[in-house]
Amino acid sequence: MSPGIRLQRTLSRAILAESDEPQLLYVLLEATPEGMPAQLPKLPLNLCLVIDRSSSMRGDRLNQVKEAAGRIIDQLGPDDYFSLVVFNDRADVVVTAQRATNKGDLKRMIGGIEAAGGTEMATGMALALQEIQRPMLARGISRLMLLTDGRTYGDESQCVDIARRAQSRGIGLTALGVGNEWNEDLLETMTARENSRAQYITSAQEISKVFNEELQRMHSIFAQRVQLQIASRPGGMIRSLDRVRPFIAPVPIVEEADLRWAANLGDWPSSDVQAYLMEVIVPPLGPGDFPLLKISLRYDLPGANLRDQVSEEIVHANVRPVAQVTHEVDSTVKYWLERLVAFRLQANAWQSVEAGHLEEATRALQMAGTRLFEAGEIALAQTVQEEATRLLRSGSASEEGRKRIKFGTRGLMGPQEGGDPQGQR
Amino acid sequence: MQTCSNCNSQQLNGAIFCADCGASLFTPRRKETTMSLSAPMPSGVIDTAEPVFIPEPENEATGPSLTLVIMNSGRRIKLDISEDLLIGRKDNARGIYPDVDLGLDGGYDAGVSRRHAILSFKNHTYQIEDLGSANGTFVNGKRLAPQVAMVLANGDEVKCGTLLMRVEF
Numbered sequence: 001m002s003p004g005i006r007l008q009r010t011l012s013r014a015i016l017a018e019s020d021e022p023q024l025l026y027v028l029l030e031a032t033p034e035g036m037p038a039q040l041p042k043l044p045l046n047l048c049l050v051i052d053r054s055s056s057m058r059g060d061r062l063n064q065v066k067e068a069a070g071r072i073i074d075q076l077g078p079d080d081y082f083s084l085v086v087f088n089d090r091a092d093v094v095v096t097a098q099r100a101t102n103k104g105d106l107k108r109m110i111g112g113i114e115a116a117g118g119t120e121m122a123t124g125m126a127l128a129l130q131e132i133q134r135p136m137l138a139r140g141i142s143r144l145m146l147l148t149d150g151r152t153y154g155d156e157s158q159c160v161d162i163a164r165r166a167q168s169r170g171i172g173l174t175a176l177g178v179g180n181e182w183n184e185d186l187l188e189t190m191t192a193r194e195n196s197r198a199q200y201i202t203s204a205q206e207i208s209k210v211f212n213e214e215l216q217r218m219h220s221i222f223a224q225r226v227q228l229q230i231a232s233r234p235g236g237m238i239r240s241l242d243r244v245r246p247f248i249a250p251v252p253i254v255e256e257a258d259l260r261w262a263a264n265l266g267d268w269p270s271s272d273v274q275a276y277l278m279e280v281i282v283p284p285l286g287p288g289d290f291p292l293l294k295i296s297l298r299y300d301l302p303g304a305n306l307r308d309q310v311s312e313e314i315v316h317a318n319v320r321p322v323a324q325v326t327h328e329v330d331s332t333v334k335y336w337l338e339r340l341v342a343f344r345l346q347a348n349a350w351q352s353v354e355a356g357h358l359e360e361a362t363r364a365l366q367m368a369g370t371r372l373f374e375a376g377e378i379a380l381a382q383t384v385q386e387e388a389t390r391l392l393r394s395g396s397a398s399e400e401g402r403k404r405i406k407f408g409t410r411g412l413m414g415p416q417e418g419g420d421p422q423g424q425r
Numbered sequence: 426m427q428t429c430s431n432c433n434s435q436q437l438n439g440a441i442f443c444a445d446c447g448a449s450l451f452t453p454r455r456k457e458t459t460m461s462l463s464a465p466m467p468s469g470v471i472d473t474a475e476p477v478f479i480p481e482p483e484n485e486a487t488g489p490s491l492t493l494v495i496m497n498s499g500r501r502i503k504l505d506i507s508e509d510l511l512i513g514r515k516d517n518a519r520g521i522y523p524d525v526d527l528g529l530d531g532g533y534d535a536g537v538s539r540r541h542a543i544l545s546f547k548n549h550t551y552q553i554e555d556l557g558s559a560n561g562t563f564v565n566g567k568r569l570a571p572q573v574a575m576v577l578a579n580g581d582e583v584k585c586g587t588l589l590m591r592v593e594f
Contacts, residue, residue, distance in 0.1 A: 012439070012441065021437075022437060023439040024437040026441070334441065334451075338442075370497070373589075374449075389580040389582070389591065392579070393578075393579065393580050
């Protein structure tokens with residue numbers, strides 16, 4: 001079997017009712033690697049750590065970062081590049097981009113980092129982007145890994161610009177926020193493109209584990225420059241596309257030509273299952289079987305030296321008279337849709353809070369809580385309800401609550417310390 | 426097109442959750458026994474300096490009122506509390522007809538007793554009292570001693586058995 005990606009699609013309803021109006025169909029697309037050798041040849045990595053060394057990082061947090069960076073260095077191979085940039089009120093290169101040969105020296109350089117001063121993230125990001133582009137890698141995986149525990153002021157849009165520049169050059173950004181004082185909106189925005197993710201680290205002890213997981217992910221990338229293309233029959237439309245596995249995130253999708261939509265899905269690690277949920281508007285159709293969508297996935301398989309591979313899937317609309325159609329919804333589609341709706345509702349709630357519409361925000365959070373409760377996510381539902389109540393009583397939400405909800409509904413929080421005292425249903 | 430029973434917006438056929446308010450379109454709504462969510466609360470009343478919450482204007486009720494929000498179903502129940510209200514589960518055979526029938530919201534599975542708790546308005550405060558229920562009444566996670574009334578604050582979470590609700594007034 002030749003290596004590639006296998007696509008599997010599930011429709012919200014296998015049979016559609018005939019209609020003289022457009023109707024909505026959900027398509028879940030799951031992708032798994034197949035035919036790949038058990039041991040993938042390792043692609044060279046180019047990793048730059050961008051570390052906040054403001055005074056709030058003093059003590060446990062910075063110590064954990066140093067230890068985590070040391071562990072990463074230990075796991076790098078002879079073809080991998082490593083660099084490290086620190087920032088507070090200004091930015092400095094601590095380790096200039098180089099192969100990880102003298103590991104002892106690298107760790108010593110990192111050991112000397114001290115915490116002091118304020119937080120100016122844009123200067124750190126700019127210097128890191130400069131540094132990470134110095135090695136001329138013919139092929140490989142470049143990633144910026146940012147860790148911060150505080151807020152930067154006045155340079156937020158610069159941070160986003162720099163992130164976008166990196167992403168457009170195939171350099172992904174992993175942004176980690178430690179504690180409760182950092183700006184989750186900013187990190188979310190910075191990582192809202194391919195090859196990027198934001199994560200909430202509740203305690204310094206987790207830093208090492210998270211760094212390590214990211215390295216494993218980078219080491220297991222098997223497909224690069226994955227692009228999704230969807231062609232629709234006339235009258236059809238892709239209303240939205242969201243990733244649901246490994247975590248929930250909206251995916252920008254554009255109609256690049258008449259009835260052809262495209263999205264960039266980035267590099268795929270074999271350690272994560274990829275799944276996407278699409279909302280498709282189906283044109284009015286009478287009874288019959290109609291091709292509705294042609295889904296094409298294009299990608300490179302650098303480990304097998306293959307480029308521009310294609311996997312395809314055709315989705316048909318099976319339309320019958322109204323009387324013959326049940327209203328059953330596929331349970332897997334419903335499972336993911338419930339979580340996606342909860343995620344969207346909490347995102348809307350925070351926007352309403354920004355705009356000063358506290359009534360709307362509370363209603364949206366309450367509904368998100370109901371969706372999560374029905375989805376069986378009891379602990380998260382209770383967190384959402386607590387924040388809705390806090391919002392109702394005091395007019396604002398808590399820093400920690402907001403972060404738990406944003407990242408909990410995405411699926412980007414690991415198991416939390418302390419059980420749920422009220423117990424699970 | 427279909428109409429969302431929660432917010433009255435128009436949604437495409439095939440939609441499973443309302444794209445505007447997130448309510449479920451798929452599960453058929455149970456027939457409500459009391460008035461459910463109708464007009465939205467008056468907006469613009471929250472003052473950022475001093476949060477003051479103005480309750481929904483009372484219509485037919487001349488006395489105090491309270492709203493119970495059932496978490497698992499999203500059902501909002503507006504109650505006239507000028508007289509004490511019984512929370513429990515309807516039982517025709519024994520002639521038990523609570524003012525708030527939680528049997529409609531999965532009360533049987535949640536361990537709600539037929540006569541579970543009493544909501545009342547006394548001395549200008551909203552109170553709840555557990556009637557010696559089998560699985561207890563909890564306010565913000567703390568279990569109430571039977572027959573000892575507890576004062577409620579706006580937004581408090583009340584649990585009968587494992588059925589979670591919130592009070593608003």
